[in-house]
C-alpha cells in the first residue's frame with residue numbers, strides 16, 4: 001500500500017458529517033451558523049451543540065473535523081471571527097481553515113497548538129506567498145485555488161514549505177478564489193464578506209410566457225423552460241445576451257472531477273483532496289465520499305495500475321452540476 005491523500009469531505013449539517021465519516025472521509029470540514037464561513041445560508045451549518053457532537057462522532061472513529069472560518073472579518077466586527085475561533089478551539093476541532101490575516105494572527109496567538117490551514121479564499125498560488133503564511137502565522141497546510149494546472153501544482157509542491165490540499169470534486173466558480181465581486185456588485189453580499197453568493201433574500205423567481213425567470217436584486221440572470229433543471233442562481237452561471245446570442249457568457253454549470261488524474265495527485269504528492277459542497281444533502285455527501293474512498297483505496301493498492309472504473313464515473317456524472325464534468329484548470333497542458 002502506498003500513501004494517498006487524505007479525503008476531506010463537506011458537511012453543512014450533523015447528518016452530513018456522520019454520512020461523510022460513515023462512507024470513508026478522513027476529515028470533515030464544517031462551519032458554524034454565522035457569517036464567518038463561506039456557506040452562510042439559512043438553515044445550513046452547525047450549532048455549537050452540533051459541533052461538539054460532530055467532533056465526538058469523528059474522534060470516536062479516529063477521524064477529524066476542520067472548522068472553516070474563511071470569510072474576511074468586516075471592519076469593526078472582528079470580534080465575531082475571534083469568538084468563533086475560540087469556540088472551535090474549545091470544541092476540540094483538529095484544525096481551523098482561515099483566510100483573513102487578522103483572524104490568522106488571533107488564532108496563532110491565542111491557540112498556537114491548533115493547526116491552521118490557509119483557506120482557498122486566501123488565494124495563495126506561489127511558494128513565496130505560502131512562505132509568508134508559514135513564517136508569520138505557522139500555517140501548516142494550504143488549500144490551493146482552482147486556477148492552477150496540474151504541472152503548476154507539481155512545481156509548487158516541490159518548493160512549498162507546507163502541505164498542499166486541492167479540490168477534487170464539486171461545483172466550480174470562475175472566480176480567482178476570494179476575489180470574486182459579482183455577487184457583491186449585484187447585492188452587496190458575497191462569499192468573501194458575509195459568506196453567501198447570491199443571498200436567498202435577493203433571489204426572485206417569476207413565471208412568464210411559460211418560462212421561469214430568475215432575478216438577482218432585480219437583475220435578470222436566467223430564464224428556464226418548464227422542463228429545464230434550474231440550479232441555484234449565481235451571476236457567473238447565468239445566461240446573458242451577447243451580440244444577440246443568449247448563452248452562458250461566463251461559465252456553464254459543471255463539476256470538477258479529478259478521478260482521471262488521481263494517480264498524478266497522489267504521486268506529486270498532495271497531502272489532501274477536498275470535496276466541495278457544504279450546501280449539499282447528506283445523501284449527496286455519502287455518495288461522492290464513497291466513490292472517492294474506493295478510488296483512493298484502489299490507488300493505494302496499485303498506484304501504477306490505477307484506472308477509473310465505469311461505475312465510479314457513472315455515479316459522479318449523475319451527481320455533477322448540469323451532468324457535466326471537467327478537470328478545470330488542472331488540464332492546461334500548455335502551462
Ligand code: SF4
Nearest residue numbers: 173174175180197236
Ligand atoms: S458569482 Fe460565481 S464565481 Fe463569483 S463567488 Fe458566486 S459562484 Fe463563485
